[in-house]
Amino acid sequence: MPEDRIEAGNEADADVLPAAAASRRRTPRERARAQTVADIVRLGREHLALHGAAALSLRAVARDLGVVSSAVYRYVENREELLTLLLIDAYNELGDDVDAAVAAVPEADFGGRFAALGRAVRDWALREPSRYALLFGSPVPGYQAPAERTTGPGTRVITALIGILDAAFRAGRLAATGRRSPAVAAGLAGDLAKIRTEFGLAVPDDLLARGALAWTSLFGAVSFEVFGQYGAGTFTAREELFGHHLAVLADVAGLPPAGASL
């Protein structure tokens, strides 16, 4: 159905009629349809946030929409399709939060930008645990996210992180400090080389691998907190714990401390 719309839009581009007053030159039907789909996604997001992904029910969404259950299948192919829409929706919201948080820190404060990214991820995850779980938790069984639609929004955080690391390296402010920097084996070096060309990076192998570790570790820390892997009363000062982790991780990645703009 969406592909039909796209075709119609292309036709409209070839059209010679003057643009309709306010909105796009889309037919009222198209606008109504888009609105309904948006409503379904909105309701789905609410159900997702309230009851979790596995409890997301098209029938419940239909009830909230004031329509019989089979009607929503006119707008959404099936439950998986709705999950995909919600996945993209959540990825983009997280990506927006992260981008905004990073942009709010001076460009040269690489450590600060990294910390801002990390905190933005954690804040969003704690605010939207069910949606975070949809993105980074166990995959919904029998559901495989369509790569062609989700890789774009799904890579925004790692793209932002890579941007910080590369900028820091180009500014000569990225350097590993640990007791040892493990050798990078041949296969891994190949992977990293591919990544380097794909993103146009200058960061060398060991630092790139360390960046990957900082990436997975960040989400590991957030997931433990959101998924309740820390016991009940084990860690009460979780903000401080996360701050400590972020500082160590920045160091692991070779970044200068936050606020050290030079």
Added chain:
Amino acid sequence: MPEDRIEAGNEADADVLPAAAASRRRTPRERARAQTVADIVRLGREHLALHGAAALSLRAVARDLGVVSSAVYRYVENREELLTLLLIDAYNELGDDVDAAVAAVPEADFGGRFAALGRAVRDWALREPSRYALLFGSPVPGYQAPAERTTGPGTRVITALIGILDAAFRAGRLAATGRRSPAVAAGLAGDLAKIRTEFGLAVPDDLLARGALAWTSLFGAVSFEVFGQYGAGTFTAREELFGHHLAVLADVAGLPPAGASL
């Protein structure tokens, strides 16, 4: 069922009858019942491994058991109860693997023991992705694991990790090396102090916090791999990537390199 065994054993201790020939002095009924529960857990484990936690269906287990669906409710209170049994089962299998892997490395090779622990976790997770997802993925919605039954088996990995760190510290072989060791704030210091007394540790605050980071980071790396967060072809040499991560994480935690038994 392990608790059944324990209870039965306690009763038996108070019993005055001479021990029955071969098996425990439990009635045939008890033995048959325990066997059925064990069968249910076994079948549940298979379903879990094949189709994931959300698709685990008591009706399907009943079919495999050759019994009508309502019959299994004689042995298992409800679906959650079965999930709890499978949770404990999986925690213990993972714990056994980790303990065995750690014990296979010389006691003084602290870095090697840490690497063995990490690899054991990863190997088990890759071998049993659905069961790993049950333990460390998004919590099953509406299901809250009963702490009194799961905390024991659920803390075996972190207990093993803490054991390695404390042994290394007591041997004078644990020291942070990064460019900076972030200050530990008051609240976090309180949490760490509680942990230190609870486990009888000697490790100081900063190193303990770093150990927690190594812990969450290890599971972050494993989860990314198991849950498919690495893109399709981004990382092909995942064994090598994980090895690099493990080496850096050992360094983060302050452990000596693997094989450095002195």
Added chain:
DNA sequence: CAACAAATGTGAGCACCGCTCTTGACTTGG
């Protein structure tokens, strides 16, 4: 404007799920 065709909503229906309850059969201990 009227007629037509596409888009949309409806309700019944299928197969599955978790879970409850009654009923009848069976086993076991006194």
Added chain:
DNA sequence: CCAAGTCAAGAGCGGTGCTCACATTTGTTG
């Protein structure tokens, strides 16, 4: 031997995803 305890069976309730034939609305076009 019989009463108590245990268990499987089956019907049933409300929920799910999804399909399909049918009715209705709606925008466009002759």
